[in-house]
């Protein structure tokens with residue numbers, strides 16, 4: 001049943017829980033999406049470490065990226081976020097600072113290796129749940145490279161990095177099976193270490209490899225020499241040579257992972273959605289949506305304006321390994337819950353350490369709406385079922401909210417709790433979603 005729309009409200013005047021708009025007819029939509037979180041936060045870090053000022057054009061303005069801008073500013077850079085194009089002027093990292101990581105993995109993992117170059121004391125903390133997201137491997141690696149860190153033996157937030165103005169660098173062995181961000185973090189700052197950095201992975205396969213490819217590609221754009229001898233398969237070693245980081249004016253691509261709920265509207269309604277400016281070549285993990293949606297029966301075409309997805313009469317389930325693209329799992333699971341044949345999502349044990357334990361959360365919330373879902377140690381299986389309305393909890397996870405609105409588009413009476421959590425990577429998601437979806441159907 002729908003909540004009254006007036007109360008209670010989130011801070012932005014949006015009701016909580018939020019009645020998800022229901023789509024009753026095939027949609028025909030074109031949407032322009034905000035910039036990529038992963039590209040924006042890498043561009044900001046590299047700009048702060050570069051030899052001169054640069055611009056992050058079309059930067060994503062969201063919680064994760066403003067936290068990154070604030071962190072780099074606290075260290076001593078100047079980040080002007082007043083316009084659409086953010087201007088970064090590197091500065092001396094010479095003052096005591098406090099870094100709020102919020103729930104942003106990129107801030108908690110990418111900033112400590114930068115803070116290690118400071119001459120001051122840099123204290124890190126974040127949201128309560130952030131204290132349980134893994135970071136110990138990065139702290140141990142930095143210690144191995146000569147950095148002093150105080151973490152009370154926790155290997156987790158809160159911790160303090162005591163910079164001495166330079167980092168020796170060298171070879172370090174990391175188990176990055178919990179997160180590719182451990183590797184990206186060390187590579188991003190590595191060129192500024194005296195001996196560069198030679199990062200070796202030892203452990204189960206590293207997830208989210210496209211994100212490491214993104215890091216390597218951006219470092220090379222900045223003139224940094226990176227060797228990744230095993231790139232593409234079984235990657236386990238990355239070598240960054242010491243040297244300057246050239247300033248580059250970036251133009252940030254739209255966030256393709258955040259395209260998932262919008263493309264899902266085409267998939268569930270049998271209609272058509274165009275996401276503007278979809279890059280023909282990209283390192284973004286979200287590009288895998290093209291193949292995933294095609295395998296679920298959608299038609300996927302590059303068109304002049306961007307990427308067009310047209311949904312089938314009946315959406316098919318999918319058996320897919322999402323190890324490389326775990327951030328797509330919540331949206332894909334939501335689609336599988338309303339598909340007409342069984343699905344199996346595999347290879348994603350690591351997403352239990354994302355913003356929440358996403359496998360447990362998806363099993364609980366999709367199951368709560370009547371989905372036939374089984375949780376496995378490293379994935380989910382889903383079988384066709386008749387879903388019903390109810391409250392879909394998000395656990396402060398933006399991508400759980402995306403899963404909720406996808407199911408809500410297909411099922412009457414779904415209400416998404418804390419829709420405002422989408423602000424982690426998407427400004428005014430609820431407003432855009434309502435403007436697009438409501439004309440195509442009544443509220444659930």
Ligand SMILES: O=C(O)C1=C[C@@H](OP(=O)(O)O)[C@@H](O)[C@H](O)C1
Pocket residue numbers: 037038039105106178179180181184207208211326327350
């Ligand atoms: O480096 C990045 O920008 C990211 C890497 C991935 O993290 P994991 O390797 O922890 O999955 C991804 O899921 C996350 O959304 C963003």
Ligand SMILES: C=C(OP(=O)(O)O)C(=O)O
Pocket residue numbers: 103104105106327354355399425
């Ligand atoms: C895992 C994610 O984020 P983070 O960068 O906080 O790890 C995500 O956005 O799906």
